Amino acid sequence: MASMSTYGLASLVKQPFEQAMSGLEKVVSDGLVESASIFVRHRGVAFARHYGLAKSDDAMFLLGSISKPICITALMTLFDRGEFRLDDRLSKFLPAFVGDGRENVTMKHLMTHTCGLPDQLSQNNELRRRHATLNEFVDHAIKTPLQFSPGTRYQYSSMGILLAMHVAERISGKEIRSFVQESVFDKLKMKHSAQGLGRFNQSDMVSCQTMFSAPESGGGDPTAKDWDWNSSFWRKLGAPWGGTHCSAPDIGLFLAEFLLQQGRVVKPETARLMTTNQNASQMTSRGLGFGVGASTGGRGCSELTFGHTGSTGTIAWADPKSESICVVLTSLPGTAVKPHPREVASDAVATEVTGQ
Numbered sequence: 001m002a003s004m005s006t007y008g009l010a011s012l013v014k015q016p017f018e019q020a021m022s023g024l025e026k027v028v029s030d031g032l033v034e035s036a037s038i039f040v041r042h043r044g045v046a047f048a049r050h051y052g053l054a055k056s057d058d059a060m061f062l063l064g065s066i067s068k069p070i071c072i073t074a075l076m077t078l079f080d081r082g083e084f085r086l087d088d089r090l091s092k093f094l095p096a097f098v099g100d101g102r103e104n105v106t107m108k109h110l111m112t113h114t115c116g117l118p119d120q121l122s123q124n125n126e127l128r129r130r131h132a133t134l135n136e137f138v139d140h141a142i143k144t145p146l147q148f149s150p151g152t153r154y155q156y157s158s159m160g161i162l163l164a165m166h167v168a169e170r171i172s173g174k175e176i177r178s179f180v181q182e183s184v185f186d187k188l189k190m191k192h193s194a195q196g197l198g199r200f201n202q203s204d205m206v207s208c209q210t211m212f213s214a215p216e217s218g219g220g221d222p223t224a225k226d227w228d229w230n231s232s233f234w235r236k237l238g239a240p241w242g243g244t245h246c247s248a249p250d251i252g253l254f255l256a257e258f259l260l261q262q263g264r265v266v267k268p269e270t271a272r273l274m275t276t277n278q279n280a281s282q283m284t285s286r287g288l289g290f291g292v293g294a295s296t297g298g299r300g301c302s303e304l305t306f307g308h309t310g311s312t313g314t315i316a317w318a319d320p321k322s323e324s325i326c327v328v329l330t331s332l333p334g335t336a337v338k339p340h341p342r343e344v345a346s347d348a349v350a351t352e353v354t355g356q
Contacts, residue, residue: 064310072289116146158241196238298350
């Protein structure tokens with residue numbers, strides 16, 4: 001049974017976003033999706049609902065790549081303190097990252113997916129199989145050949161985000177999990193969020209489904225159970241490219257920091273920098289950690305939209321033009337079906353908030 005929570009305002013005259021809610025309710029009742037949660041904020045009115053095995057609106061999902069803008073926000077608190085510049089070479093902080101063009105990689109390249117590193121390491125599955133530490137992933141990423149000259153192409157790179165956050169560790173003197181907790185979650189009062197498991201138990205988290213998905217998610221390889229998305233290893237690791245847990249309302253709090261430019265975590269001018277395109281016109285549009293542009297949100301969203309999706313079956317975006325935030329979290333892998341229920345719900349929300 002779904003429940004409804006209204007945040008800060010009296011109950012609404014009519015039920016909002018009926019199409020989005022009924023669509024999620026149907027895919028859960030049909031058995032396609034085991035767990036789902038939605039949060040929407042539109043011009044001050046906000047509500048949340050949960051479905052299936054998600055026991056409350058505060059149910060915590062593995063975010064997948066929505067982890068990236070959250071972690072990069074933590075890094076940018078150091079930018080605001082003058083600890084680094086966007087054009088600083090990565091080798092300034094990681095002296096071993098030189099040779100074959102590596103010395104030309106900047107902090108900005110890492111955050112905009114233009115650094116030349118691959119998305120995942122060729123040794124990814126092997127490292128996860130033996131429960132490698134994040135530092136071991138870093139060591140391999142530092143040695144990985146670039147696939148193109150930095151800044152000349154766009155190529156989605158989880159390893160670029162990893163190295164950016166390793167710089168954050170070097171500067172702050174704190175490991176990623178505690179650094180993200182202190183610099184983002186605590187400041188925004190995100191009480192149902194953790195990098196890795198944090199103060200929570202794995203039983204507090206929503207389990208991921210694994211059908212029609214890659215081995216690392218638990219699909220297609222029965223030997224991956226010890227290192228897949230639902231393994232204790234992966235849930236605890238806190239990988240900055242995909243290991244964050246949050247509730248839908250908490251992600252709403254995170255996006256509001258940027259939509260409203262509140263200045264609680266990063267300066268308003270830094271929030272604007274992070275949510276506007278930093279890449280050349282011929283490349284995929286990216287902010288710093290964020291995806292940006294109309295395609296980042298639901299159908300009909302403006303070019304001002306920013307947000308991210310996650311391979312675990314998640315989507316989150318904010319559109320300044322319509323003054324709206326949409327978060328849809330599901331347990332169904334993003335590659336499982338087309339169109340994915342997260343996208344159907346997101347489009348339904350966008351249609352209502354934009355009036356299209």
